[in-house]
Amino acid sequence: MLRRFEFKDARSYKFWEITVEGTSFTVRYGKVGTDGSTSTKSYPTEEKAQAEAEKKIKSKTKKGYAEVATSSAAASKKSSKADAAAEWAVRADKLQAAGDPWGQRIAIFDQWEAAKGAGKRKWKKQLKELDEEHGEHFYGAALQELMADKLFEKVGRFEWKHGYVVRARIGAPEYDHEGPKPEAVLDALLQSPAATYLEDLILGLPAFDDTNYSDMITSLSKAKLEHLEKLFIGEFSYPDDTEISWVHVGDIAKAVKGAPNLRTLRVRGGGVSMKSFEHDKLQRLEVESGGLPSAGLIGFAKAKLPELTHVSLWLGRDNYGGSTNISDLDALWKTKAMPKLxxxxxxxxxxxxxxxxxxxxxxxxxxxxxxxxxxxxxxxxxxxxxxxxxxxxxxxxxxxxxxxxxxxxxxxxxxxxxxxxxxxxxxxxxxxxxxxxxxxxxxxxx
Structure with missing residues (x-):
């Protein structure tokens, strides 16, 4: 996201812009009316890049820079939001005309989101009544049953829009968790009509005593995720939750086959492979590992990723699974399958x-x-x-x-x-x- 700041006094009129993208940020600065100068800095993690960007912003505001938004950007954002709302209203009308309860759910959910105070409570009550009548139609039997568990929200945290799940974080909350298993929650979500418009999926640890993502990757490989743009496999803290090399990820090429519009893939853990890795839309790939196997590096070197612009691979140590050697990169040095990298x-x-x-x-x-x-x-x-x-x-x-x-x-x-x-x-x-x-x-x- 681009943020722009300007400084004006009796002697100067300057601008400073910053755009954070994944593990790096780009700064553009100079006199207003000129193209200015540009510089980019990269960091080990997205969190570090964001934190450093915030420090830069704080420093600039202390010096008198004020954040501004261009009128064209604001107008474009407002127009886009209005168009999207109109599109969803039309979709809701068509579904209701066809007798599909989803039409009513979309309409009520959007009213609930827009309402305040007592009005919000009114629409929430209607949503609850609709769920009681058509819950299986909305969620699927498996997800509906899991969501009824009082410990469900410790494992699955969902963000909703127009009545659908658009962002989900699934993972074990603690060592002795006795609620739904993360693998079961993921599998149920991916089969649920409620995940039709899922855009962002984050997978924490499957368990604290069995850190293997094979079941989750199998579920991903069978899913159809047309709207998924971001996938993070391995969202955990190391060494607090577990050691990074104790986690087995598996074949990430298999995980993204059902997500044709994926733009960003981030992976953390060991045992990462990339067999016959091809994807037409992927732009960013980040693999954080204490030891990347030779097969994983060779798989990436031979991958066909025509839209990839950014890759970050942590190769790690040989005594923690890092079996790579310099010849594994031979195909990468001369690749023509990543023209935008x-x-x-x-x-x-x-x-x-x-x-x-x-x-x-x-x-x-x-x-x-x-x-x-x-x-x-x-x-x-x-x-x-x-x-x-x-x-x-x-x-x-x-x-x-x-x-x-x-x-x-x-x-x-x-x-x-x-x-x-x-x-x-x-x-x-x-x-x-x-x-x-x-x-x-x-x-x-x-």
Missing amino acids: VHLGLQNSEMQDAIASALAQAPLLKQLSSVDMSMGTMRAEGAQALIDNAKNFEHLKSLKLDDNFIPYNLHATMKKALGSMLHIGRQESPEDWGDGELYYYTSVGE
């Missing part, structure tokens, strides 16, 4: 030196505008490869190398060779266990 994140990796050397010579590099190799074990070898091939990277807007092991004595040389695109940030120091060896670890492992 502009951001490549190969992060949290033990082979960052080899990745830096290979990427420097890869045909893929020419189409990229930003690269993220943070959180890994890059040392002098990888840093020198970037210095020696600096001209191949000069078109990039951002090259992120934070949280590696790049020796301090190379920082100045790197900054001189690579310029303002370089984000080197804080670097780690190897562990010394007193056995004569130094140990280098990725930021996220177990």
